[in-house]
Amino acid sequence: xxxxxxSTFLLSMLCxxxxxxxxxxxxxxxYSFNNSKIVPVxxxxxxxxxxxxxxxxxxxxxxxxxxxxALVNASFATLLGTLAGLALVRFGSFRGRTLFGGMVxxxxxxxxxxxxxxxxxxxxxLKEFVGWPDKRGFATITIAHITFSMAYxxxxxxxxxxxxxxxxxxxxxxxxxxxxxxxxxxxxPLLAPGMLAGWLLAFTLSLDDLVIASFVTGxxxxxxxxxxxxxxxxxxxxxINALAxxxxxxxxxxxxxxxxxxMRQQKQKEREMQLATTGDAQ
Amino acid sequence: MIIMKPxxxxxxxxxxxxxxxxxxxxxxxxxxxxxxxxxxxxxxxWMLLFFLAPFFIIxxxxxxxxxxxxxxxSDLLEWTRDGALSIRLSFENYSYLWKDDLYINTYLGSxxxxxxxxxxxxxxxxxxxxxxxRSPPTTKNILLMLVILPFWTSFxxxxxxxxxxxxxxxxxxxxxxxxxxxxxxxxxxxxxxAVYVGIIYTYVPFMILPLYANMEKLDMTxxxxxxxxxxxxxxxxxxVTLPMTWPGIVAGSLLVFIPATGEFIIPDLLGGGNVQMxxxxxxxxxxxxxxxxxxxxxxxxxxxxxxxxMMVYQKVQEKESGSGW
Numbered sequence: 001x002x003x004x005x006x007s008t009f010l011l012s013m014l015c016x017x018x019x020x021x022x023x024x025x026x027x028x029x030x031y032s033f034n035n036s037k038i039v040p041v042x043x044x045x046x047x048x049x050x051x052x053x054x055x056x057x058x059x060x061x062x063x064x065x066x067x068x069x070a071l072v073n074a075s076f077a078t079l080l081g082t083l084a085g086l087a088l089v090r091f092g093s094f095r096g097r098t099l100f101g102g103m104v105x106x107x108x109x110x111x112x113x114x115x116x117x118x119x120x121x122x123x124x125x126l127k128e129f130v131g132w133p134d135k136r137g138f139a140t141i142t143i144a145h146i147t148f149s150m151a152y153x154x155x156x157x158x159x160x161x162x163x164x165x166x167x168x169x170x171x172x173x174x175x176x177x178x179x180x181x182x183x184x185x186x187x188x189p190l191l192a193p194g195m196l197a198g199w200l201l202a203f204t205l206s207l208d209d210l211v212i213a214s215f216v217t218g219x220x221x222x223x224x225x226x227x228x229x230x231x232x233x234x235x236x237x238x239x240i241n242a243l244a245x246x247x248x249x250x251x252x253x254x255x256x257x258x259x260x261x262x263m264r265q266q267k268q269k270e271r272e273m274q275l276a277t278t279g280d281a282q
Numbered sequence: 283m284i285i286m287k288p289x290x291x292x293x294x295x296x297x298x299x300x301x302x303x304x305x306x307x308x309x310x311x312x313x314x315x316x317x318x319x320x321x322x323x324x325x326x327x328w329m330l331l332f333f334l335a336p337f338f339i340i341x342x343x344x345x346x347x348x349x350x351x352x353x354x355x356s357d358l359l360e361w362t363r364d365g366a367l368s369i370r371l372s373f374e375n376y377s378y379l380w381k382d383d384l385y386i387n388t389y390l391g392s393x394x395x396x397x398x399x400x401x402x403x404x405x406x407x408x409x410x411x412x413x414x415x416r417s418p419p420t421t422k423n424i425l426l427m428l429v430i431l432p433f434w435t436s437f438x439x440x441x442x443x444x445x446x447x448x449x450x451x452x453x454x455x456x457x458x459x460x461x462x463x464x465x466x467x468x469x470x471x472x473x474x475x476a477v478y479v480g481i482i483y484t485y486v487p488f489m490i491l492p493l494y495a496n497m498e499k500l501d502m503t504x505x506x507x508x509x510x511x512x513x514x515x516x517x518x519x520x521x522v523t524l525p526m527t528w529p530g531i532v533a534g535s536l537l538v539f540i541p542a543t544g545e546f547i548i549p550d551l552l553g554g555g556n557v558q559m560x561x562x563x564x565x566x567x568x569x570x571x572x573x574x575x576x577x578x579x580x581x582x583x584x585x586x587x588x589x590x591x592m593m594v595y596q597k598v599q600e601k602e603s604g605s606g607w
């Protein structure tokens with residue numbers, strides 16, 4: 001428990017920190033129901049900006065493209081990231097491991113402008129030599145997103161692999177299971193929650209990315225963040241507040257539900273483990 | 283070409299299928315035997331092609347000359363008229379960066395802004411992480427969730443939220459006027475202040491989480507031991523807590539400092555034209571000026587600047603591996 005004396009300071013910092021994180025988002029939501037055209041000046045309650053938003057075909061197109069990219073990205077990034085995590089944690093040393101580890105974790109801290117510019121230059125060079133990609137857009141943005149998302153998935157998988165230990169895998173091996181069978185029957189099911197978390201993170205990272213996408217995109221392919229950016233860089237826009245509200249509320253609901261399910265599963269597992277260890281008493 | 287009887291053709295057809303089947307099953311067997319190398323090779327190859335190779339390409343373009351052509355730069359290797367291969371290297375882009383005060387100042391400015399923001403994130407994040415670690419389990423889970431949640435919501439929209447708060451008619455100015463501190467709105471948006479607020483706001487969770495992961499593993503009994511032995515709280519903090527949380531401090535600081543240095547969205551939306559940061563210069567050099575070689579040179583120079591902190595981060599991560607959040 002928190003000791004007195006230091007506790008007042010810690011508690012007030014905690015409250016300040018949480019307010020700092022959440023008040024701006026809360027106000028963003030409040031002002032989306034503002035009737036006034038000037039965002040920060042309250043002009044009565046209204047949902048007119050939601051109507052404006054839903055009637056815009058541009059918004060729907062951008063949303064469709066973004067979701068399409070995010071779905072493909074999340075699936076591939078989860079696959080590649082899981083493979084990378086397995087290789088780094090379970091395979092011991094192999095040739096080029098240091099380089100591999102570096103490449104997998106570097107995108108986490110690499111400034112987006114560098115990743116974006118360098119990938120664009122790669123696509124242009126590839127086009128010159130192998131004639132692909134002919135047109136930049138969906139494919140190039142997806143490839144760029146997979147490249148940085150898989151790094152995040154790999155981190156989650158790595159920490160889950162180290163966290164769960166090797167006892168169950170060793171037990172299976174001792175009982176005569178071949179390594180591939182251990183992987184499929186033991187390791188992957190245990191990794192499933194981590195893979196789900198990785199998939200969700202990759203999905204939202206892709207949905208959120210502006211800088212990298214705007215480097216590697218081509219004419220006519222606008223993702224949702226690119227649309228938002230082009231509208232807000234000149235100032236506040238009430239319709240963007242409405243869009244932001246929808247995005248923030250959806251994400252929060254999804255994360256809260258996912259977190260709740262994971263917590264329940266965790267508790268269930270703990271209960272089962274407890275039953276298993278004390279079971280023979282009955 | 284040998285002309286075969288229809289029956290022969292038929293039998294070779296079946297044979298071919300059999301061969302193909304045998305080939306596929308052999309391949310599957312091989313895959314089963316070699317699955318480990320498949321697991322490594324696929325992501326390895328992906329990263330080599332889409333992460334490492336691009337850096338060599340921008341390195342190459344950064345030593346090319348700008349041309350008004352498509353693509354707008356000269357070739358590194360060129361066949362001269364008498365059939366010899368010549369290499370054309372031009373360090374003009376780099377000397378251009380070096381000579382122009384704009385670039386040097388922007389680099390230094392970016393490092394300064396990122397550095398001060400990191401320090402402020404640490405001052406804010408450290409007590410928060412500490413408070414979370416010391417709270418009871420249920421509260422702890424909820425608080426952690428609250429810190430992680432902003433990760434999942436749009437970065438761009440969270441920056442946009444501050445545009446509304448800091449605007450001339452925004453809430454902060456309204457509050458200050460209402461409290462009688464100022465008479466007329468002061469310029470908060472499009473200033474250094476706005477950029478600092480934006481960076482701290484978006485990056486403080488990146489500071490809190492590694493700190494939390496580090497602190498949670500700490501042996502809190504050491505505090506009690508220190509207190510029992512008569513150390514005052516301040517002494518305990520300086521001699522016990524701070525050294526033990528050092529890895530978390532380093533990891534969190536680097537996670538804030540490195541991306542903040544190359545930040546584009548925050549200086550662009552909150553700083554306007556008044557705050558120049560290197561990420562924004564690179565973006566504009568590319569998108570507005572279409573000067574690819576200079577943009578590449580800016581990227582390479584930024585990478586050189588950040589390569590050392592990145593390597594330190596890698597080292598800390600390796601040592602702390604397993605502490606992942």
